Amino acid sequence: MSDYHTPVMLQEVLSYLQIKPGHRYIDCNLGGGGHTEGILQADGKVLGIDLDPDAILEVAKKHGLAITHSSNCLAAKSENLILYQGNFSDLSQITQTSHISRVSGILFDLGVSTHQLESAERGFSFNTEAPLDMRMNPTQGLNAKDLINGLYEKEIADLFWKYGEERFARPIARKIVETRKQKPIITTNQLAQIILSVRPRSRSDRTHPATRVFQALRIAVNDELSSLEKALPQALSLLQPGGRMVIISFHSLEDRIVKNFFLNEQKKNSLKIITQKPVEPSEEEITTNPRSRSGKLRVAEKT
Ligand SMILES: C[S@@+](CC[C@H](N)C(=O)[O-])C[C@H]1O[C@@H](n2cnc3c(N)ncnc32)[C@H](O)[C@@H]1O
Numbered sequence: 162m163s164d165y166h167t168p169v170m171l172q173e174v175l176s177y178l179q180i181k182p183g184h185r186y187i188d189c190n191l192g193g194g195g196h197t198e199g200i201l202q203a204d205g206k207v208l209g210i211d212l213d214p215d216a217i218l219e220v221a222k223k224h225g226l227a228i229t230h231s232s233n234c235l236a237a238k239s240e241n242l243i244l245y246q247g248n249f250s251d252l253s254q255i256t257q258t259s260h261i262s263r264v265s266g267i268l269f270d271l272g273v274s275t276h277q278l279e280s281a282e283r284g285f286s287f288n289t290e291a292p293l294d295m296r297m298n299p300t301q302g303l304n305a306k307d308l309i310n311g312l313y314e315k316e317i318a319d320l321f322w323k324y325g326e327e328r329f330a331r332p333i334a335r336k337i338v339e340t341r342k343q344k345p346i347i348t349t350n351q352l353a354q355i356i357l358s359v360r361p362r363s364r365s366d367r368t369h370p371a372t373r374v375f376q377a378l379r380i381a382v383n384d385e386l387s388s389l390e391k392a393l394p395q396a397l398s399l400l401q402p403g404g405r406m407v408i409i410s411f412h413s414l415e416d417r418i419v420k421n422f423f424l425n426e427q428k429k430n431s432l433k434i435i436t437q438k439p440v441e442p443s444e445e446e447i448t449t450n451p452r453s454r455s456g457k458l459r460v461a462e463k464t
Contacts (some may be wrong), residue, residue: 166248166274168195169453177460180205182422192274194220206241236425249417250388269397269408287353295382314338325377390403400463423461435460
């Protein structure tokens with residue numbers, strides 16, 4: 162498996178997508194192309210989208226595809242595989258540009274890739290010293306440093322609470338504002354140390370005390386929840402009747418958006434929910450790929 166990212170619940174995804182040879186599928190979170198590869202091996206065609214140019218370059222290289230550049234984004238194309246650098250919140254426009262009208266299945270595998278977490282300079286991780294960045298698309302303007310140094314104390318606290326459900330949101334925000342009066346907070350370690358000074362690690366902590374704050378910042382920098390909310394109705398309208406939407410989310414905020422969207426569309430008779438409860442990775446998968454641990458997979462079919 163590629164070092165870039167190990168695909169989560171690969172067999173489950175492929176089986177729920179019910180891939181038919183020659184049919185077109187959209188992988189909205191291409192990453193290292195693990196799920197895309199599975200679809201191609203089952204003789205499906207794929208449009209793979211990712212905000213991160215590294216993902217497009219990685220998968221293009223694997224398939225020997227030439228990269229084209231247009232208006233600040235990368236693309237590549239073969240008979241079975243189209244790669245497009247963009248935000249899935251622009252799904253309708255991306256499919257139009259790619260001359261695709263209807264598809265048989267759409268996959269979302271939300272969040273960050275191992276490659277992004279382990280590329281220290283991207284600033285996603287509190288384990289390595291790096292600039293506070295966290296942009297999935299490095300050409301985007303706003304980054305994590307801008308939020309930490311530019312927002313008011315209350316805005317910071319609200320952000321940590323809303324996107325991280327961080328119980329110590331207020332004292333951490335207060336400490337950030339006190340600290341930045343002395344000098345700007347520009348690195349991941351600076352921020353992690355501030356969090357640890359307010360909320361030291363205890364023996365009962367299963368995760369690092371900075372986990373929730375870093376998650377909250379990443380969600381805010383990349384506007385992750387509203388991108389998902391914008392993408393879901395576009396995905397539904399691109400599906401052929403009988404086509405399936407398969408969505409893996411990694412935290413409750415995303416899972417709630419997916420669950421509510423499926424329930425509302427089922428009430429309107431436009432979707433049928435296939436997974437009454439979210440499917441989770443097997444114990445075996447969690448052991449071999451601990452990052453899969455919080456994955457929740459939901460599936461619905463267009464009626
Ligand atoms: C969990 S990884 C996907 C891994 C992939 N399924 C694989 O098998 O390697 C999530 C990817 O989605 C991308 N991403 C996150 N939000 C996005 C968005 N709004 N639009 C497009 N890509 C996005 C990230 O850059 C990252 O590469």
